[in-house]
Amino acid sequence: MPVWGCGVSPRAGLDREAVVEAAASLVDEEGLDGLTVGRLAERLGVRAPSLYNHIAGLEELKRAVAVLGVERLAGSLMRAAVGKSGEQAVFAIADAYRAFAREHPDLYAATLRAPEPGDGRYSSAAGEILEVVGAALEPYRLGSEDRLDAVRGLRSLCHGFVSLELCGGFGMPREVDRSFEQAVRTYLTGLACAGGESGVGKSD
Amino acid sequence: MPVWGCGVSPRAGLDREAVVEAAASLVDEEGLDGLTVGRLAERLGVRAPSLYNHIAGLEELKRAVAVLGVERLAGSLMRAAVGKSGEQAVFAIADAYRAFAREHPDLYAATLRAPEPGDGRYSSAAGEILEVVGAALEPYRLGSEDRLDAVRGLRSLCHGFVSLELCGGFGMPREVDRSFEQAVRTYLTGLACAGGESGVGKSD
DNA sequence: GTTTAAAACTACCTATATTAGTTTGTCAAC
DNA sequence: GTTGACAAACTAATATAGGTAGTTTTAAAC
Incomplete structure (x- = not known):
């Protein structure tokens, strides 16, 4: 051939x-x-x-690029998480997430486009991301609903942070690293502390 | 003249x-x-x-629309937070944030465009958002750096969740409300625990 | 060789942003 | 009132880009 x-x-x-x-x-x-x-x-x-x-056209092409981006992101996260678990795995995943977005900002931005419903490759890549984050959270011993919430929360936190960072939503770039680590840590602390409700400011 | x-x-x-x-x-x-x-x-x-x-052109117009969107979002958040503080205020702000994005998904999406550096109106509206979230976190008694981190973290969480929701990043819509509330609650719990109440989950 | 299906082409159309140059309406000064 | 300045709006035209129609070319199967 x-x-x-x-x-x-x-x-x-x-x-x-x-x-x-x-x-x-x-x-x-x-x-x-x-x-x-x-x-x-x-x-x-x-x-x-x-x-x-x-x-089929430019729009479809952009969606295909988005799917490719999600696949590559999923690959990065999996490579980052291999051989780790718990807090260490979560931080590794979060850092890899942010690193991917910073190294490929436009590809990452392309990723945000809504996929065609029923796109198998997209679903598959998205599923991989859920799976790797879910696995990292294993030691937290969450119920299946709480685990889903936690995965969504973490993904939201990472995506939101990175997305705002890329849009220049934060002012001074020097402190951003610390803010990111702190955000992830705070969320993990929240997971670990769940049950004992804080009640801060509830007296109003 | x-x-x-x-x-x-x-x-x-x-x-x-x-x-x-x-x-x-x-x-x-x-x-x-x-x-x-x-x-x-x-x-x-x-x-x-x-x-x-x-x-000046379409791009500049879109940026202006983005600024208007941020201003309206800031207004919504302020109205939601008035008369509340602490956990109650944070939930009110988070719900208002999500409600705005759901009611005006395209205007919200327009908001993500990076503003021109030095845009006074944008800076002003962004500052209002930081201020109202920061005020809500007052009862958590955070230092100024921790407070900045917390504001960024919460904003990231809200934005990320809403953004993924709008992109169809989550599957079943029924449970999304719960996931959002839970995500915000987890983050707040993390703030409360790390702030010195119990210290549970903090590694050092 | 002949056939065939896909891949690539030329030519064309439409939509859109933007510029150039001109006209027109409103206000303020005379 | 008349008039002049000036911004607002216009017509006309250009450039770029996405997309379609129909035709030609090529690789490969028969």
């Missing part, structure tokens, strides 16, 4: 996977708005309309 | 404020991508190029 190199042959040998990967690279390098059909085609050595043989 | 920049225009009563407000309405009704110069102009009873007398 002849396998052509990229861009030289009259037949470029593109397929959907290659197009989506190139789109992800383009997003990573030039931002989400830098992803245009024309530029992507140029980078792939092809005319713009040719891409429509592989993708 | 004629001074008609403040609210009274010679011809059709259009000024920057009106344009931005109409843009926000359009975003609210038809989504961020539904905001085009042409449609906005049509809605204002004017031709598209006329808008350039009031705004």
Whole structure:
């Protein structure tokens, strides 16, 4: 089977996977708005309309890039968590989450796009993330509902922090590392302390 | 010398404020991508190029809409928190935050755009949010650094949860209310425990 | 070789943002 | 009142981008 190199042959040998990967690279390098059909085609050595043989349109392509981003994020988190558990695992996951978003800010931003309902690859990647965080929380011995809540809470905390950080929502960048660690620690402390309700300020 | 920049225009009563407000309405009704110069102009009873007398371009307009969204969000949070403090205030703020995002999902999404550095109105609205959350945390008696961390953590938690919820990041909608309340409660418990009440879960 | 399906092409259309240059209405000074 | 200044709005036109239609080319199967 002849396998052509990229861009030289009259037949470029593109397929959907290659197009989506190139789109992800383009997003990573030039931002989400830098992803245009024309530029992507140029980078792939092809005319713009040719891409429509592989993708349904720009919107669908962006969704595909989002799915790819979630898959890569899930991979990062899993690699970070392997061989760890409990607090150590949670911190490792949280740091990996933030590191991914900082290294690939535009790809991460692309990730936020709502997926098509019923997208198997998205569901699968999202499920992996839930699973790895859930596993890290194992030592906390939470019931299944509490565990779901905790996974959602942690994911929200990480995503929210990182997202606000990328948008410049926090002022001074120097203290942000500390704030992130502290936020995760506070949440974990809350998990560990659950049961004894705080009641702070309840007298009003 | 004629001074008609403040609210009274010679011809059709259009000024920057009106344009931005109409843009926000359009975003609210038809989504961020539904905001085009042409449609906005049509809605204002004017031709598209006329808008350039009031705004610098679409990007700048979107940033202005973002600022307006943050201002309205800040207003909602302040109204929710008035007369409350401590845990009760935090829950009220968190619920108001989520309610705003659910009632105005596209305006909320527009809010995430990074503002121009040095935008006074944005800084002012962002400062109001920090202030109202910080005031709610008063009974927790945190030091100034811990307080900043806590404000950032809570804001991250709320934003992250709401953002993921809007993106369909969570599966079953029935349990989401509970998860949100639980996430906020867990974080508050973490604040209370770390603040010196019991010290449970703190590793050092 | 012939056939076939996909991949890529050219040509074209539409929508949108934006600019250039012109006209028009309102206000204030004369 | 007349007039002049100036912002507001207009018409016309340009550039870019997404997307479609229909045609050609190529790799590979028969």
